[in-house]
Amino acid sequence: MLAVLLCLPVFLLLAGVCLARPVHHVASAQSCSSGQQPMPDLHGLILRSNPHVLATGRLIKGLYYSNASTGPHAMAAFYMACDHMLEQKPFLIMDLRSSRYFLDGNRDSCVDETGTLPVPEIDPANFLPAVDGAEELCNENPIGQRQLNNLIAVR
16 A cells, blocks of 8 residues: 555656647648748657646746656747647747757747857747737737637646
């Protein structure tokens, strides 16, 4: 009985990570216009943070990924969220190994802007002015309603 109680938290943690992974759509090279590259693919990485959105209203949720379950974080992906719902595609990805960021301002899964930061720290709020419709997310106008259709529940 004691062994079961000791293993239960580990099992719940592993089950939560496996079952709660957000849906990632990566654009193919053909769907990006010439000169654009697809956003980095997160599928081969292990999700290391909880994707659940507990807050109401509009917010940014950062999820951390690594190459191994015990290794250092390799990437951070930032998603828009609204009332417990997370967008399907990140608008910003930071490669923590190279300090390179990738911005998808119109959220079509293609890189609109990329660059290198002097340190591997990033404030996603600084990139919001370049994200189309970020201020309308959660609003009850037609733009906000259209964007709500791109959200997924991760409770």
